[in-house]
Amino acid sequence: MSGPPLDYTLACAGCHRADGAGTPGSIPPLAGSVARYLAVPGGREFLVRVPGVAQAPLDDAALAAVLNWMLARFDPGHVPAGFEPYDAAEVGRLRREPLTDVARLRRRLRRAFHRARFSP
Amino acid sequence: MRQSRSWIDRVVEGAARALAQRTSRRGALARLGAVLVGTAALPLLPVARAAAEDARPPVPDDATLEGAVGDPTSCAYWRHCAIDGFLCACCGGSQNACPPGTEMSPVTWIGTCRHPGDGRDYIISYNDCCGQSLCMRCRCTRTEGEKPVYFTSRNNDLLWCFGTKSRAVHCSVAIVLGVATRS
Numbered sequence: 163m164s165g166p167p168l169d170y171t172l173a174c175a176g177c178h179r180a181d182g183a184g185t186p187g188s189i190p191p192l193a194g195s196v197a198r199y200l201a202v203p204g205g206r207e208f209l210v211r212v213p214g215v216a217q218a219p220l221d222d223a224a225l226a227a228v229l230n231w232m233l234a235r236f237d238p239g240h241v242p243a244g245f246e247p248y249d250a251a252e253v254g255r256l257r258r259e260p261l262t263d264v265a266r267l268r269r270r271l272r273r274a275f276h277r278a279r280f281s282p
Numbered sequence: 283m284r285q286s287r288s289w290i291d292r293v294v295e296g297a298a299r300a301l302a303q304r305t306s307r308r309g310a311l312a313r314l315g316a317v318l319v320g321t322a323a324l325p326l327l328p329v330a331r332a333a334a335e336d337a338r339p340p341v342p343d344d345a346t347l348e349g350a351v352g353d354p355t356s357c358a359y360w361r362h363c364a365i366d367g368f369l370c371a372c373c374g375g376s377q378n379a380c381p382p383g384t385e386m387s388p389v390t391w392i393g394t395c396r397h398p399g400d401g402r403d404y405i406i407s408y409n410d411c412c413g414q415s416l417c418m419r420c421r422c423t424r425t426e427g428e429k430p431v432y433f434t435s436r437n438n439d440l441l442w443c444f445g446t447k448s449r450a451v452h453c454s455v456a457i458v459l460g461v462a463t464r465s
Contacts, residue, residue: 163405163460171405171459176392176435177444180459185389185445219436 166224166231173218174228182236190268197233197240202274204267210248210256212264222254229253341458346399357422361406361456363395364426366438370411370453372420377456380411384452387412389444391436393427394462405459412443414452 163171171180178184182192199205209229210216218225226248233241261267350358354377355369361377362369374381390409397404429436441451 164463168405168460168462168464172392172394172462173435176390176407179388188444189389214435217433219433 166228169218169220169224169228170232173220174214174232177214182232192232192236194237195240197237197242198275199271200233200242200245201240201278202271205271205275207256207259208261208267208271210253211259211261212268213261216257216260221250222257223250225257226250226253340461342397342400342402342404351398355420357420357424359456360397361395361404361458362422363424364393364406364428364438365408365454365456366423366425366428367408367410367421367451367454368417369420369422370417370455373411373417373453375411375453375455380409380455381414381417381453384411384413385446385448386410386455387443387446389442391438391442392459393436395426395456403462405462407457407459408438408442409455409457410442410451411453411455412446412451413448415450417453 177189178192182196184191184193196209199209210225215225215229218228220228230247233245344352344354344360346352347360350356351360353359354361354371356362357365357369359369359377369377370379370381371377375384380386387410390407392405392407394403395406396402425438427436428438431437431439434440441449442454443449443451
């Protein structure tokens with residue numbers, strides 16, 4: 163194992179699990195939902211600024227590669243058409259903007275993508 | 283309902299009643315449970331779900347190692363380079379499997395250990411087995427790659443019984459998830 167799968171295993175899989183299932187209620191699942199954030203305003207930024215991502219022991223380029231790999235591996239169906247992959251510069255900028263209330267922002271973004279899903 | 287009980291229930295009940303007449307209830311049940319679970323139920327041991335999620339990677343053969351680095355009941359065992367807790371191999375389980383009656387935490391802490399035989403770095407998952415009080419046998423504290431507690435995902439002083447029915451930690455396993463090859 164090497165590259166993004168190895169970095170994911172060492173830095174993320176302990177909590178999010180190898181298959182991205184997470185532990186609903188305490189550790190957010192990635193499988194089948196992580197890319198939905200890309201469809202709502204602020205969601206793309208959120209995925210980099212959450213503590214587990216922003217503080218991962220990976221440099222900006224490796225972190226960008228893990229993010230792109232995770233989206234394709236765990237939730238390809240929700241990746242919007244024309245999605246621009248993360249790069250080191252964007253990740254480097256975003257991870258230096260800490261979130262002060264992650265849970266509140268997460269609820270707001272999830273309401274937004276649920277609304278988008280059920281609107282005609 | 284009574285008729286549908288399995289034979290094992292009937293055997294357990296009969297044996298427990300017989301023993302209870304001779305011994306203290308607590309002692310009788312403990313011994314009976316140990317014997318039954320340790321023999322008849324061996325094929326039912328909980329398997330490593332975390333490891334089963336991907337195809338099993340090649341695991342190096344410990345028989346090629348001499349001394350404590352090849353002994354899963356030793357703190358010096360090669361997979362234990364960052365373990366903190368009681369070794370399941372000393373507690374009725376193994377380096378890969380929880381003892382009967384405990385549940386493997388799906389949330390785990392993951393690091394790498396170098397195999398002294400082939401010199402490769404293997405990805406090791408230290409899953410806690412939860413649901414019984416501390417095992418108290420083979421206590422080990424090794425800290426290769428460990429970070430301070432403010433870096434919670436890389437700290438092994440924490441109890442890692444998350445996502446399990448019980449938060450009580452019993453012992454820890456050290457499962458090989460794969461080979462780490464830095465590109």
